[in-house]
Amino acid sequence: MLPTLAAAKAPPDAPLILMLGDSLSAAYGMDRARGWVSLLEERLSERALDHRVVNASISGETTSGGLARLGALLEEHQPTILVIQLGANDGLRGLGLDLVRDNLTELIRLGRAFGSQVVLTALPLPPNYGAAYTTGFQAMFQEVAEREHVPLIPNLLAGVAENWDLMQPDGLHPTAAAQPRMLDNVWAVLEGVLTDQR
DSSP states (O other): OOOOOOOOOSOTTSOEEEEEEOTTTTTTTSOGGGSHHHHHHHHHHHTTOOOEEEEOOOTTOOHHHHHHHHHHHHHHHOOSEEEEEOOHHHHHTTOOHHHHHHHHHHHHHHHHHTTOEEEEEOOOOOGGGOHHHHHHHHHHHHHHHHHHTOOEESOTTTTTTTOGGGBOTTSSSBOGGGHHHHHHHHHHHHHHHHHHHO
16 A cells, blocks of 8 residues: 655645654554544644645555665655654564664664654554563664664553554554544654754
């Protein structure tokens, strides 16, 4: 599924936020307009923050896939802020943490090389992947963020993943009702980044 670029509400020359994610940011299983990235656009408009948003998220995307696409996206959109929300599909496939860590690091460095402020998004894995792997997976995001000195959204699914009423029947994807909470989780960090750039 190819990404749908979110409709810009800010002026065409306004600073741009590029969202690079997977199904959690691509509004899987619902109208894309109800996803948290579209809600972010609405919040920016409501608060008179003239930032455009491009949602380049694709369901099923991995860190390797994102790395293959990011250079062209940066060239095309020249984002002021790059939000990276990848790693879930790597984890669900049980890929080695060293590979995922290296890919996240390269994504951050590539974004920084283009002059973007990078924000990294962490998320948990289901517990059935084993305590050692799931704990290491969660800690990996903190390690990368600290080493690369980028802001970290500590858990995109905080207040969501543990509430089955907010999850779709597959147990992996949030419902439309969960999207405002996901936006709040992002906003708790992104608002400070936006303030610093004003």
